[in-house]
Every structure is written in C-alpha cells, then in structure tokens.
Amino acid sequence: MTGQPLLVTDRLLLRPFALTDASEVQRLAGDYEVASCSLEIPYPYPDGAAEAWIAMHRPGFEKGMHVIYAVTRDGDLVGAAGLVEVNRRHGRAELGYWVARHCWGRGYATEAARAVIEYGFSVLGLHRVYAMHFSRNPASGRVMEKCGMVHEAHLREHARKWGVFEDVDVRGVLHDEWRDRCTGPAIRECRVP
Secondary structure, eight states: OOSOOEEEOSSOEEEOOOGGGHHHHHHHHTSHHHHHTOSSOOSSOOTTHHHHHHHTHHHHHHTTSOEEEEEEETTEEEEEEEEEEEETTTTEEEEEEEEOGGGTTSSHHHHHHHHHHHHHHHTSOOSEEEEEEETTOHHHHHHHHHTTOEEEEEEEEEEEETTEEEEEEEEEEEHHHHHHHOOSOSOSEEEOO
16 A cells, blocks of 8 residues: 555544644643553653654554554544554554543544554454553553453553553454454545545
8 A cells, every 4th residue: 555544434534644733742642641641642742742753654654664543523633543563474563542631531532443453454454453551541441342352461560651660451352353343344434545
C-alpha cells in the first residue's frame, strides 16, 4: 500500500496526523489526566514534541514499523490510535490509543481501537494484536475487553512513570479469536486519500 488509508467507522474518521494537528495534540494529550494514563506521553507536554511525534509517523508507516491515526469526530481531533512495534516476522503489533479527557466515556476509544485492530488483521495480515495498560487504569482494560482482548498477564512494577514503578496488565487477541468474537465490521470504509 502506497499511502496510509483513511478508516471510517460509524461515528469516527481515523486519518493520518498532519503537522497542523500539533497544537491540539499538545493541548489534549498534554492534559495531566490523559498523560498520567500513558507511559509515553510527557507532562508538561513540551513545545515542539507534538511536531516531532507527527513527523515520524509517515516514515515509520512507509517502513512498516507502525500505523498511527488521528481519531476525529465531526472534524475535531478527539485522540489517537494505532499499531506500533509492528513485527512482520512474528505477525504481531502493539495497540496503543489515547482519547481527550472531555471525550471519555463516549466509546470513542473502543470504536477507534476496534478499527485499528481490524486494519491490522485484514490489511497488515497480523496474527496477534496485544496491548498494555497501567493496572490502576481499569477503564483502558475495559476498552481492550470490548475489543475481544483477553487478559494474559499482570506484570508487577513493570514500567516507570514519573519516577514511580507501575504494575501493568497485558491483553491480547489472535486473528481467529477476533473473527469469532467480532459482531460486525469495525470499519465501514478503508480508502487511500
């Protein structure tokens, strides 16, 4: 595939990030509550970090390393979702996502995550998608459960966030399990812009 496709779900459009999204990424992901739930999001969110993060998306996609989407609703950025650490040899990738705090509880994370998982299985030909979340963030675990992911491990003090060692839970789903558990397509349309 030459370009990263758009993914259209019932309520969302997942599209590649543009540099013009940088100020919104800094504002939304840089919210303390959002940043505290993610291992990789800094707080405070430094100037220039969003531009640098967005600039690495296209080269990483072209090399097959990851696919990262801006999650939008009615044209507004509401979060991000993607597959990172894509490993073709082993047929696996790690799912990651964040949603703006003012959009929590609306099902956007689940809808976006399902679309990205479906893309991983149907377009990338993956065998397994896995994800990790801080154990203190059960809402993220529920998103993963709604996507058909099963609990695989509890890793004690596995990651350090802001100087504190955090417990992490690992969940995963295999291609055949996804097909059996999926109640319908997560993506209404997948097209290259």
